[in-house]
Amino acid sequence: MAEPALWALRLVTAAALAVDAYVHADLAATYDSVTASISQGTLFRIEAAAAALAALLLIVAGRRLLVWAFAFLVALAGIAAVLVYRYVDLGAFGPFPNMYEPIWFTEKTVSAVAEAIAAVTALAGFLTARQLRRARRPAAA
Numbered sequence: 217m218a219e220p221a222l223w224a225l226r227l228v229t230a231a232a233l234a235v236d237a238y239v240h241a242d243l244a245a246t247y248d249s250v251t252a253s254i255s256q257g258t259l260f261r262i263e264a265a266a267a268a269l270a271a272l273l274l275i276v277a278g279r280r281l282l283v284w285a286f287a288f289l290v291a292l293a294g295i296a297a298v299l300v301y302r303y304v305d306l307g308a309f310g311p312f313p314n315m316y317e318p319i320w321f322t323e324k325t326v327s328a329v330a331e332a333i334a335a336v337t338a339l340a341g342f343l344t345a346r347q348l349r350r351a352r353r354p355a356a357a
Contacts (some may be wrong), residue, residue, distance in 0.1 A: 218348050225341035226278040229287055230271040232334035236294055237267035239327040253311035263297075266290045267334075274341075281349065284342035291334035298328045 241264035248257035270287040277283050297315075300306070302324075305316040317324075 218344055218351070222278065222341060222344045222348065225337050225344060226274045229291075229334050229337040229341055230274045230278075232330040232337065233267040233271035233274070233287060233291065235330035236291070236327055236334060237264045237271065239323050239330070240264035240267065240294075243323055250313045250315065252308045252313040254313070256313050256315050259312070259315075263290075263294055267294065278341070279345055279348070281342060281345055284338055284345055288335060288338035288342060291331045291338055295328060295331035295335055298324065298331065 240260040244257040244260035244264065246257070247260055248255050250256035267290055270283075270290045273283045274287055301315045301317055302320070303318070305318075306314070307316070308314040
């Protein structure tokens with residue numbers, strides 16, 4: 217029973233990460249002018265690449281706990297960033313520009329929802345994969 221559930225979690229998580237990757241890649245050029253040492257556009261491209269890689273790894277190697285952990289961290293970092301920069305004006309710090317943007321718009325909302333779904337399903341996938349791994353271990357004599 218857990219194996220079909222793991223496949224469903226792989227597909228849902230990968231799809232949510234693909235949406236996240238698309239939105240960030242699509243918006244990156246819009247934010248190239250928000251700069252410090254690194255532009256917000258570059259950060260969006262990094263997020264897009266990480267989300268796309270996590271989605272691909274889930275499809276190819278979604279039974280590995282490390283893949284699930286990576287997918288969870290990518291999604292969690294994305295949703296944390298969008299919420300922090302929506303509600304808190306941190307200003308520029310270190311190499312990062314001031315990314316405070318106290319509004320919601322369609323792409324931002326779509327990305328946040330996709331990241332939240334990916335974080336929840338990635339955590340569930342990690343726990344399911346761990347359960348499958350334990351069930352396959354031979355019992356200690």
